[in-house]
Ligand SMILES: Cc1ncc(C[n+]2csc(CCOP(=O)(O)OP(=O)(O)O)c2C)c(N)n1
Ligand SMILES: CC(=O)[C@@H](O)[C@H](O)COP(=O)(O)O
């Protein structure tokens with residue numbers, strides 16, 4: 085059979101396909117998912133789990149006139165294949181290639197590019213209100229996972245959507261019971277109760293297997309089987325949990341039974357008000373290695389061997405593994421230390437802590453705001469919480485850090501993984517905001533370790549701070565070799581000290597190595613430098629000002645946005661101290677960065693030793709006009 089997928093020019097073509105072709109299409113889509121993620125890495129589990137659901141969505145609704153919003157967006161590969169981009173999957177997540185998330189620049193079918201979870205229902209509420217005001221009868225569909233449904237924003241939106249019986253929003257809950265690990269919380273428990281009910285699951289599976297095992301099931305038999313399944317489902321549906329709020333509930337529906345999904349979606353489409361379709365799916369469906377993966381069901385996979393599921397580009401032990409080991413040693417010594425994760429136990433490295441002390445690590449779901457303020461409560465209760473999140477996701481909890489933690493001088497430690505450019509996951513995943521945002525928080529202590537040894541040391545210093553929030557942030561991936569200091573001035577480590585140095589490099593975190601390389605570059609041109617690692621970038625140690633007074637030029641290098649970062653803070657500090665040395669700031673351009681590998685982006689941003697050295701030479705000769713100047 086010629087490729088069904090390749091025969092499609094867009095979602096309208098789906099409506100001409102018969103059952104056999106639609107079953108074949110699902111098989112082809114799974115094959116393309118496996119091939120492209122095995123080659124490039126990406127979100128395999130989530131996308132294998134929404135094949136039939138997405139086909140049904142695009143057969144029932146008329147995208148882009150009807151808006152389909154994907155929460156988090158990591159499960160939108162099938163949507164992309166059905167909207168004319170199947171051929172692009174060889175370039176998935178590569179520079180200039182297909183994004184791993186919806187992309188407005190790629191297609192009119194894509195709406196939300198932000199990969200931060202739990203936002204879809206708010207977009208949907210807004211879109212539906214706009215349609216109501218404009219008298220449009222187009223549909224708005226939001227696809228949200230059970231994990232994203234644990235985010236506070238989702239419930240703010242549900243409260244608003246449910247407020248108006250005319251609000252035409254179709255909420256499709258893609259319930260696979262998992263974020264990375266099983267989804268936690270009272271709602272998740274209720275959804276799990278349905279999904280795992282012994283009376284529901286085997287019957288459902290038996291019906292699904294009969295309907296999809298190639299047996300030709302006559303229409304009558306099909307309807308009879310469905311009637312039986314519907315009877316079971318109705319008996320198990322969450323008793324009014326959503327309907328008491330004013331949202332019509334349809335389900336639970338077998339999310340891998342395309343026909344059942346189409347029936348449910350059609351009913352939702354016709355309902356004309358706030359309606360929720362509860363689809364039950366399996367993350368990794370169709371690839372047993374993913375389904376069986378207890379860690380995360382191949383939620384986010386590096387390139388892997390299709391036959392074994394083994395990752396093929398095994399990265400060396402990274403920053404996360406250093407944290408994973410040290411926090412367990414600290415927990416051994418400090419019974420008051422507890423850990424908090426926002427549904428990312430393994431990715432942030434709290435799994436070993438949880439294995440050894442299961443009652444001292446809390447998974448709060450995808451709820452960073454709650455994590456921060458709950459941590460304040462834990463601190464007020466006499467414990468020392470360590471909240472481990474990706475740097476970009478702390479954006480969401482800024483107000484909580486500022487006014488729930490810092491205002492009350494709570495001893496909470498935030499560990500920010502994936503700080504700096506992350507690359508593959510696009511603009512909303514780069515951890516390029518924290519060094520700026522957190523400069524604003526009175527009393528907060530902010531550290532950026534340059535290597536594994538410093539991560540261990542600074543983490544210990546941080547958990548010893550009991551009267552203020554402390555933050556330790558580090559990059560994604562491999563950690564470089566330890567860099568020894570020549571001496572320590574206050575909290576500042578001196579890493580290089582040339583005689584009669586003209587240039588003072590301030591290298592933040594792993595960019596201390598870049599600063600050392602730039603200094604070596606200058607030395608080859610006969611220019612002497614001093615290189616320091618501030619270690620604590622807030623509060624900035626006075627040693628930086630004292631050193632700056634004795635140099636002609638100050639060069640700062642950091643893996644954070646330029647605006648309000650460490651470089652800006654150094655420049656402001658020196659200005660306030662009447663230090664005349666100009667400051668050259670090398671940081672991430674304050675813009676949304678397209679996806680590409682981290683190294684490619686850093687090269688493109690000029691955050692490399694040779695570029696920084698060239699800029700310093702030019703500045704010393706008085707002609708430095710780069711866009712990094714602070715003059
Ligand atoms: C605010 C925020 N926190 C954490 C993440 C990291 N993250 C990406 S996907 C995911 C799990 C999503 O689970 P679910 O919504 O159930 O979707 P599924 O992968 O199961 O389809 C998490 C925690 C994120 N994208 N946004
Ligand atoms: C979609 C999401 O937010 C995460 O799954 C993200 O893709 C994690 O990426 P890494 O863990 O590979 O940095």
Ligand SMILES: [Mg+2]
Pocket residue numbers: 229230231258259260261262263267
């Ligand atoms: Mg899920």
